[in-house]
Amino acid sequence: MPSPVSASDSIVTLMDVAVVVERVPVLRGLTLGVTAGESVGVVGANGSGKSTLLRVLATLLAPVRGHGRVLGAELGTDESFAVRPGIALVGHVPSLYPRLTLRENLRFLARLTGRREQAADDALELVGLAPAGDRRAEACSQGMLRRAELARVLLAQPRLLLLDEAHAGLDDGSIGLVEVVIRRVSERGGASVIVSHDQPRLRDLADRMVEIRNGQAVPADEEVPA
Numbered sequence: 001m002p003s004p005v006s007a008s009d010s011i012v013t014l015m016d017v018a019v020v021v022e023r024v025p026v027l028r029g030l031t032l033g034v035t036a037g038e039s040v041g042v043v044g045a046n047g048s049g050k051s052t053l054l055r056v057l058a059t060l061l062a063p064v065r066g067h068g069r070v071l072g073a074e075l076g077t078d079e080s081f082a083v084r085p086g087i088a089l090v091g092h093v094p095s096l097y098p099r100l101t102l103r104e105n106l107r108f109l110a111r112l113t114g115r116r117e118q119a120a121d122d123a124l125e126l127v128g129l130a131p132a133g134d135r136r137a138e139a140c141s142q143g144m145l146r147r148a149e150l151a152r153v154l155l156a157q158p159r160l161l162l163l164d165e166a167h168a169g170l171d172d173g174s175i176g177l178v179e180v181v182i183r184r185v186s187e188r189g190g191a192s193v194i195v196s197h198d199q200p201r202l203r204d205l206a207d208r209m210v211e212i213r214n215g216q217a218v219p220a221d222e223e224v225p226a
């Protein structure tokens, strides 16, 4: 039997949220709750609004209707600034400084977040990038950059992890890293929202699945065609 959920377990609460991008309504009355320890997989057709949802959860895009809270902060208010350090968005755009090496990037982040440099080196090691630590980010392959982003998440220890195209650019040997990172976030009382077009893998990773359809989130109990 699931344990009772208290208000403090709530990581995300979106109620009837509408979002407009460049004057086009993308999310139209979307309701979604995510609690501590959960990982939620998000599927939907191209252009349905999956990345838009992640940007809302990252507090980068405010709803025009409805209301929502992320890590306790009400969306669309200044409260968002305070919770952003607890949110990690791994999206289409790499967040690393191109001219810095992978190790310099990670160590810089460690310093910013009050962690020891050793924690940065450990994170690089865990994602298998220690041998490439002296390589500039701009000289890394897409898959390496993706692994470096996962190292960044391990280092940042977010309470809310947002993974867009979770499996993009990762070879079979690296896919397991995504699971490791998600598990770490859950174990620390956080939660993950994961977008992927690789539905079978996503179903293995996620505790439950939702589909974005007509701008709303509906349970995705059965596989939907890509």
Ligand SMILES: Nc1ncnc2c1ncn2[C@@H]1O[C@H](COP(=O)(O)OP(=O)(O)OP(=O)(O)O)[C@@H](O)[C@H]1O
Pocket: 021, 022, 024, 026, 044, 045, 046, 047, 048, 049, 050, 051, 052, 053
């Ligand atoms: N910067 C933008 N300017 C104009 N329209 C945008 C912009 N970003 C997103 N959109 C539109 O918003 C809608 C939702 O886009 P979004 O990227 O959230 O979809 P998605 O479900 O993630 O798609 P995909 O599966 O193709 O990655 C699409 O119709 C897209 O064209």
